[in-house]
Amino acid sequence: MAATKTKETTKQETTERIVNDFSMTIGTMNGSGSQTSNLTLLRALFKMGIPVSGKNLFPSNIQGLPTWYTIRVSKDGYLARRNTHEIVVAMNVDTFVEDLQKVVPGGAFYYGDHLKFDIDRDDIAIYSFPAKQFAKESGAPAALRDYVANMAYVGVLATMLGIEMDKIKQALDFHFKGKEKPIKLNMDVIEAAAAWAAENLESQDPYRVERMDETKEYIMADGNTAAALGAIYGGVQFASWYPITPASSLAESLTAQIGPLRDDPESDEKTYAIIQAEDELAAIGMAIGAGWSGLRAMTSTSGPGISLMTEFAGLAYYAEIPVVIWDVQRVGPSTGLPTRTSQGDILSTHFLGHGDTQNVMLIPGSAQECFEFGWKAFDIAERLQTPVFVMSDLDLGMNQWMSKPFEFPDVPMDRGKILWEEDMKDLKERWGRYRDVDGDGIPYRTAPGNKNPQSAWFARGTGHNEFAKYSEDSDMWEENMQRLSRKYESAHSLMPAPVLEQGKNAEIGIISFGSTDVAILEARDLLEQDGQGTDYLRLRAVPFTKEVKKFIEDHEVSYVVEMNRDGQMYKLLQLEYPELTAKLKSLTKHDGLPLNARWVSSAIIESEAK
Amino acid sequence: MAATKTKETTKQETTERIVNDFSMTIGTMNGSGSQTSNLTLLRALFKMGIPVSGKNLFPSNIQGLPTWYTIRVSKDGYLARRNTHEIVVAMNVDTFVEDLQKVVPGGAFYYGDHLKFDIDRDDIAIYSFPAKQFAKESGAPAALRDYVANMAYVGVLATMLGIEMDKIKQALDFHFKGKEKPIKLNMDVIEAAAAWAAENLESQDPYRVERMDETKEYIMADGNTAAALGAIYGGVQFASWYPITPASSLAESLTAQIGPLRDDPESDEKTYAIIQAEDELAAIGMAIGAGWSGLRAMTSTSGPGISLMTEFAGLAYYAEIPVVIWDVQRVGPSTGLPTRTSQGDILSTHFLGHGDTQNVMLIPGSAQECFEFGWKAFDIAERLQTPVFVMSDLDLGMNQWMSKPFEFPDVPMDRGKILWEEDMKDLKERWGRYRDVDGDGIPYRTAPGNKNPQSAWFARGTGHNEFAKYSEDSDMWEENMQRLSRKYESAHSLMPAPVLEQGKNAEIGIISFGSTDVAILEARDLLEQDGQGTDYLRLRAVPFTKEVKKFIEDHEVSYVVEMNRDGQMYKLLQLEYPELTAKLKSLTKHDGLPLNARWVSSAIIESEAK
Amino acid sequence: MSENVKTNGKPSNIKLNEIGLSKNDYRGQPTTLCAGCGHNSIANQIIAAAYELDIVPEDVIKLSGIGCSSKSPAYFLSRSFGFNSLHGRMPSVATGASFGDRRLKTIAVSGDGDTTNIGMGQFKHIIRRNVPMVYIIENNGVYGLTKGQFSATAERGLTLKYQGANPYMPVDVVEEAMASRATFVARSFAGDASQVKALIKAALSHNGLAVLDIISPCVTFNNGDDARHSYGWGREHNEPLHDFSFVPREEEIQVQDFTEGETRTVTLHDGGQIVLRKIEKDYDPTDRVSALRIMEQAYTDEVMLTGLIYIEPERPSLHDVYKLPLELPLNRMTEKELRPSKASIKEVNAAMF
Amino acid sequence: MSENVKTNGKPSNIKLNEIGLSKNDYRGQPTTLCAGCGHNSIANQIIAAAYELDIVPEDVIKLSGIGCSSKSPAYFLSRSFGFNSLHGRMPSVATGASFGDRRLKTIAVSGDGDTTNIGMGQFKHIIRRNVPMVYIIENNGVYGLTKGQFSATAERGLTLKYQGANPYMPVDVVEEAMASRATFVARSFAGDASQVKALIKAALSHNGLAVLDIISPCVTFNNGDDARHSYGWGREHNEPLHDFSFVPREEEIQVQDFTEGETRTVTLHDGGQIVLRKIEKDYDPTDRVSALRIMEQAYTDEVMLTGLIYIEPERPSLHDVYKLPLELPLNRMTEKELRPSKASIKEVNAAMF
Numbered sequence A, B: 001m002a003a004t005k006t007k008e009t010t011k012q013e014t015t016e017r018i019v020n021d022f023s024m025t026i027g028t029m030n031g032s033g034s035q036t037s038n039l040t041l042l043r044a045l046f047k048m049g050i051p052v053s054g055k056n057l058f059p060s061n062i063q064g065l066p067t068w069y070t071i072r073v074s075k076d077g078y079l080a081r082r083n084t085h086e087i088v089v090a091m092n093v094d095t096f097v098e099d100l101q102k103v104v105p106g107g108a109f110y111y112g113d114h115l116k117f118d119i120d121r122d123d124i125a126i127y128s129f130p131a132k133q134f135a136k137e138s139g140a141p142a143a144l145r146d147y148v149a150n151m152a153y154v155g156v157l158a159t160m161l162g163i164e165m166d167k168i169k170q171a172l173d174f175h176f177k178g179k180e181k182p183i184k185l186n187m188d189v190i191e192a193a194a195a196w197a198a199e200n201l202e203s204q205d206p207y208r209v210e211r212m213d214e215t216k217e218y219i220m221a222d223g224n225t226a227a228a229l230g231a232i233y234g235g236v237q238f239a240s241w242y243p244i245t246p247a248s249s250l251a252e253s254l255t256a257q258i259g260p261l262r263d264d265p266e267s268d269e270k271t272y273a274i275i276q277a278e279d280e281l282a283a284i285g286m287a288i289g290a291g292w293s294g295l296r297a298m299t300s301t302s303g304p305g306i307s308l309m310t311e312f313a314g315l316a317y318y319a320e321i322p323v324v325i326w327d328v329q330r331v332g333p334s335t336g337l338p339t340r341t342s343q344g345d346i347l348s349t350h351f352l353g354h355g356d357t358q359n360v361m362l363i364p365g366s367a368q369e370c371f372e373f374g375w376k377a378f379d380i381a382e383r384l385q386t387p388v389f390v391m392s393d394l395d396l397g398m399n400q401w402m403s404k405p406f407e408f409p410d411v412p413m414d415r416g417k418i419l420w421e422e423d424m425k426d427l428k429e430r431w432g433r434y435r436d437v438d439g440d441g442i443p444y445r446t447a448p449g450n451k452n453p454q455s456a457w458f459a460r461g462t463g464h465n466e467f468a469k470y471s472e473d474s475d476m477w478e479e480n481m482q483r484l485s486r487k488y489e490s491a492h493s494l495m496p497a498p499v500l501e502q503g504k505n506a507e508i509g510i511i512s513f514g515s516t517d518v519a520i521l522e523a524r525d526l527l528e529q530d531g532q533g534t535d536y537l538r539l540r541a542v543p544f545t546k547e548v549k550k551f552i553e554d555h556e557v558s559y560v561v562e563m564n565r566d567g568q569m570y571k572l573l574q575l576e577y578p579e580l581t582a583k584l585k586s587l588t589k590h591d592g593l594p595l596n597a598r599w600v601s602s603a604i605i606e607s608e609a610k
Numbered sequence C, D: 001m002s003e004n005v006k007t008n009g010k011p012s013n014i015k016l017n018e019i020g021l022s023k024n025d026y027r028g029q030p031t032t033l034c035a036g037c038g039h040n041s042i043a044n045q046i047i048a049a050a051y052e053l054d055i056v057p058e059d060v061i062k063l064s065g066i067g068c069s070s071k072s073p074a075y076f077l078s079r080s081f082g083f084n085s086l087h088g089r090m091p092s093v094a095t096g097a098s099f100g101d102r103r104l105k106t107i108a109v110s111g112d113g114d115t116t117n118i119g120m121g122q123f124k125h126i127i128r129r130n131v132p133m134v135y136i137i138e139n140n141g142v143y144g145l146t147k148g149q150f151s152a153t154a155e156r157g158l159t160l161k162y163q164g165a166n167p168y169m170p171v172d173v174v175e176e177a178m179a180s181r182a183t184f185v186a187r188s189f190a191g192d193a194s195q196v197k198a199l200i201k202a203a204l205s206h207n208g209l210a211v212l213d214i215i216s217p218c219v220t221f222n223n224g225d226d227a228r229h230s231y232g233w234g235r236e237h238n239e240p241l242h243d244f245s246f247v248p249r250e251e252e253i254q255v256q257d258f259t260e261g262e263t264r265t266v267t268l269h270d271g272g273q274i275v276l277r278k279i280e281k282d283y284d285p286t287d288r289v290s291a292l293r294i295m296e297q298a299y300t301d302e303v304m305l306t307g308l309i310y311i312e313p314e315r316p317s318l319h320d321v322y323k324l325p326l327e328l329p330l331n332r333m334t335e336k337e338l339r340p341s342k343a344s345i346k347e348v349n350a351a352m353f
């Protein structure tokens, strides 16, 4: 086999073994089916009880361009992306040279021996393996061979790192939903490769895995699936969407999962509808129509879609139609980097729509929270009668995360202030669609089909009085807009409070949100090692709850860490707490990659040193 | 005639005559042709040398709903809307009662005697006149009679107030472009009514007009016409638009005016194209295409259109396409009050587009400035290679304003950094579309048709390198976005500086912008009368120039006065000058009416008293 | 329909229909459209049709976009829920809205600008979806509400003051509906009250999307050259404040009943004429090829073909496709129907790996 | 075309065309589309057509929306200016872009999703405007770039993994173009190289909008049921990361030349078949009625009619309507042509009152 000059002679002083603590990156070509191999590795490690995370760095392309998958194995439970690569597996001829350079000194480099390159590094362990051979020998049909070939590295790594074969089997089992044929075909290749490695490769690097007991209480999920499931438990009835990376899989998961959970086996009738619209304008238009008609309605999209929804968002805000809009953020402006992650839509979404608007946003920070906000968003939208934006991102939405199990909603559904026939019988005053009866700025609504002859109202984006009648009256306009401000005030108390993590000897604060959570948690440990204690506040919503103010007040300085260029959340905090602005510092990164803990800690140290 | 009980007996102690200092409101039905009468009054007063302003308060409707026209006559040159009405002319049966109540004690109430109402006020002068009679007697064809009827009040007011007949003739002459027939028809009615009034009405109120010499240096213009003319002098070549109140007349003026000013009498070929698009998405898309192809391109719209342009705005920002977008603001959110004025799109337009964007905005404060920014916007857009938003509003755009004459551009056209064949011959380095050669963040561009084989580039909204090639590279993305930030920094110095008006004993500052100017100027005098000196900074652009910071620093407190709910400019100032936030106070009014000086002065006094 | 009945013991000489409602129960707010506007005629026929069909007003939802035409839902069926949405976007809002309670009838009104300019995409796509509803296009060839610019249905060469001559090919709503394979396609003229009413009734009982292209003259802005001329100087000035100087207050044009197969010339307010031809009696509207043929013939003959042009009654509606419940409408479902059991969450977590 | 000529004194055995350029001068960046994708075939024919027509690459602008198809302008004519705009919005951008220098040719590429879903409105309206350009729709019935959802041109009943069965009527691009009265309407199949090239050449010389609906199979996502089945388990799993497991690397389908009037069955990568029928030789494409007839016939026969279906050469293009200059293009005009004289400002002010 060894057609390449595999410098297996490059021996290293193998110091101690490094167990369950490394990052491994696999470079392949996209569309080559490597995802199954990568997920199998990730899942097997997870089932071994070791904290892991997997990040897919893929191009905006269907087939043929480089893609990398990074698995971080961390006995300490750090799940953020790291910039260092202890183990690299090269399967893509186009990136072989750069992949080789990625490996940290003392690390390990694996490659398929069909890639013929001179290898110029002797500070790392080098292993080559006959990737294509196992596929050929597997008896897989010719058309599937390239695909199965990627299983070779699974087998090789299993042997070299110590990944347990039955966990791999379990992963494949799950992946192929128990279908024997594909499981066997893949397992055969893996086993052949593992056996070959055992016989032909001698480990010269310190990296190993070993069983732990740290993942028992976790599941593995991507945020989009979690969101879809959350929506199902939230009683979603109408979802309209238009395909866009990285949001598509949210709607597609919904389509796939809702039937089994919601269909009545005794009836052919449905309790929901999911429509692929012709574009985002139609997607949100449909959802608003459905929200108006009394349904729990949602749409899911990403930046360009949000931009197209601008006019409709203003209508929903002003006509007070409950609707949930998931923005699985990717890098903008414009088409930007469609397969990279970002938190760049915070400001524009908050102010989405011409005229005065203040949009409510929920910001999940984990897959479990995607589930939770999946249902909670409907409660809030219906309670407030306003569009609720849930700000996820590509990293959270599309990557697999170790997550706490999803929890069944701890409160009954809140359908908000909606009146049906029975409710209207008891009304003492004439009902008015936009009357602020309770002083909280939130009016009562009715829905089509209500047979009370007083229940009908006319929804419109034009000026209206308390009875939803057309009005151009100046004072009426102003009063109604003031009521909407009051409603926004009321929104504060409905928002999920931020999560506070207190540190030892914490002098400084960190404020962050969303998928950066894992990087911040790790960065805090790094900072603590450097003697810098921190408190950490993870925001989960805009508007902010009172805890936010207190946190800023309580700290000399709070670093607002986010993944965009302009410090968008920092700006919102500035606007909310002008008097505290001097205590805030903005730290931003906007390279499209999941945030890296080391960057955070260094940036803070650097800033503190000033 | 006097079928109504006109209480002409209600005599008043006519104190002194009040000359050239009142507001007069005429209530009619829209679609009844009263605009010609109103404008005739306005223009005649203007030609008498008296400072005047006219505001049309009209419904979002074509025919039949109430509309009011308010003319303010002010010897002191105050042109803002007032809430008090010294003279009211009632021609609309639907609003008679409320119109009657509008008159200030001691004021005058005129009405057509075809309106039969009991009149319950004796604190004002009441005049009725046989509005329909003059029209009937005029010999106007039956179909035109209702229309001509409105000229009656012009004649009556001419007599009662002392408006000179030859100035009225001049106004009609202008209005009907010298066409004899309509001029005569209308003039006949006016003269008949005037004669009738002289004979039948006795003045019992103090309000009069007298010739002055205060308007010689002015013209009368609406902001939209001014903007169109400015664009023509700016060499506009491509304008795409979609009808929307209050922006339509900008494009329609452009259509009407460009031919005579730009067509070559010897050739049938054009130097421009104006296209009514199928919607705003297409309107801005066309303008961006044209901008990319090297044309001076623009579009004009209002709130809902701006919302629809969101995605394209992000493309233009990121691909760096020069294009000018006029936002003639009306009241939002949503369809809102389409015929009322607002400054409510400041924040959303600045952040328009998902991802990180910072849009440049010009803010004209007068018709003359609409003209000036009409041409300047192209210079700035081409210099910066970015969309430039010009933020006008309904009041400025659609009402007639006394304005300084338009000034021929004082600088040659700035086409920015564009390279043609000759320019490229001398290049030392390889040209790259997005290279920051000069360190100002502004790259060099080329346009289609350039025959240099190196000149072609591929415009895209996706990540690109300095040579406009597709790139997903993380660092490249970040660097390019940082360059765009640098470009925005460079933009600061290209922006028109604010206008500073210094007051006597000024302790406090007022910051405002756009059409509020006239109200602020008057409010400052009111404040000064109350012993409160003020300095006044009128912003004319975002980003802010250095004068803004200095102004805020130099004042204990600066009131940011604007016509929206949320204090949008105040927020932008807050974001730009966090350290100065404590010195800023927000004063907002969002009732859709042009700002009123008395409200401004009272609000400031009230706030200062605290 | 029963006439002059007594209800609730109160004597009444108002005509009541089978469900005891008078025509007043079907009216809306007073119109604010121009006197003589064709849109008002159509609103009246919606009122008449609903009244005569004994429809409970609360069983109807009414939707529109933005425009003079799109204001009209305010002028009929006050007791029905309504949604005056965004310019060009009624189809999407109506689609979503119709899912709330599938037992309700949906009546949607749009303008030619609303549907064929800004709304072209949504119009074409709602047809593909066959959402069960009546979709009326009040077609006047101009943007009424923004004061008279060309819409996409304006004839090529039509000349309007301030706008010049229209250089573009017109959109033919019926042809578009046919190209998108609509299941109900009809055309009428606002002034032909009985045909309009009959078609609305038919549309209300169609299980799918019914496209009604109703030519509805704008008395104020779409005035042919001659007519404009005859108004004289009243409109001949450039008025930047956009308040047109003269609006003829006329009665809405009404066409006397005429027989199928016949042709009738109608003179509009502006003196312009259109030629209406009613589809022949024995015409088979379920035959698509014939439909295309007569349309092409009408195009050649320069006549406006009116009547039910095409119908395909069998194609399942969107509600059928989505298997929406008939008994308990979606919008009355509660936690019971909508939230999976507490027990199920275990399985979900287990299935997550 | 001259072959094997020497230019600039340098000997060469590369074929050069009349203007001394080799085919390489017409190529673009290497494609990043899937091997076997029909879109690549079309890009090659654009290259061939431009080369054979001796077009100067700098005299072309190329535009697109977003999608796999819309990426292709990067893969031809590197020396031409290009604009990869927004999803569904190429028509508006192209309209504006074409005004810069009317002497340039405009080649625009779009996908079926880009044109008939999100872009339906702009597509219909650019046709009405008759903007002079070649408008190619690379039609594969799916959204390739977002991984295989239905587009509006997908057949009703088409079943795709994860998407279920398509319940909606398909949009027929040719029918839409005809309904909007396009002046040049053609259909072809990506694998029919010579027909594609011939039609592109014809389109390039049409003074108006030329709609080319080119069926361009997506090897990766639009795989018929059987075919999917035959790939076996490779695709039969729910993969949330959206990385489909198997992409067959095949050659692009090529159809041998076949004569006008003939019918040919083509087997796609997935085993599905389409039947192409070339329009008869003596067919008169300037006759609209015939065009409608043969389309309806093809619909009934369930064949894909290919060839030039309709052409109306005389209608003025948008550039004609706007009287754009031919000598000095708009985008080379300077202050001299664009800014009115200083003197004129006086008159303007005087005219303001």
Ligand SMILES: Cc1ncc(C[n+]2csc(CCOP(=O)(O)OP(=O)(O)O)c2C)c(N)n1
Residues within 6 Å of the ligand: B242, B243, B244, B245, B280, B304, B305, B308, B335, C066, C067, C068, C069, C070, C087, C110, C111, C112, C113, C114, C115, C138, C140, C141, C142, C143, C144, C145, C146, C151, C218
């Ligand atoms: C996004 C947006 N753009 C523009 C407008 C302004 N606008 C209001 S109605 C209308 C045209 C209405 O024309 P049509 O649909 O034909 O109705 P008509 O008034 O003729 O009945 C326009 C352009 C708007 N409301 N929203």
Ligand SMILES: Cc1ncc(C[n+]2csc(CCOP(=O)(O)OP(=O)(O)O)c2C)c(N)n1
Residues within 6 Å of the ligand: A242, A243, A244, A245, A280, A304, A305, A308, A335, D066, D067, D068, D069, D070, D087, D110, D111, D112, D113, D114, D115, D138, D140, D141, D142, D143, D144, D145, D146, D151, D218
């Ligand atoms: C506004 C917006 N919505 C969604 C997307 C995501 N998107 C990219 S390409 C595409 C579909 C492309 O389909 P098609 O035009 O048929 O091209 P193909 O890839 O099949 O060649 C979509 C939905 C986007 N880029 N922009």
Ligand code: SF4
Residues within 6 Å of the ligand: B062, B063, C032, C033, C034, C036, C037, C038, C039, C068, C069, C140, C144, C145, C217, C218, C219, C220, C221
């Ligand atoms: S402007 Fe035209 S369409 Fe609008 S209400 Fe008047 S007549 Fe009707």
Ligand code: SF4
Residues within 6 Å of the ligand: A062, A063, D032, D033, D034, D036, D037, D038, D039, D068, D069, D140, D144, D145, D217, D218, D219, D220, D221
């Ligand atoms: S996914 Fe389909 S359309 Fe896209 S490049 Fe691959 S084969 Fe072509």
Ligand SMILES: [Mg+2]
Residues within 6 Å of the ligand: C067, C111, C112, C113, C138, C139, C140, C141, C142, C143, C144, C151
């Ligand atoms: Mg219309």
Ligand SMILES: [Mg+2]
Residues within 6 Å of the ligand: D111, D112, D113, D138, D139, D140, D141, D142, D143, D144, D151
């Ligand atoms: Mg496609």
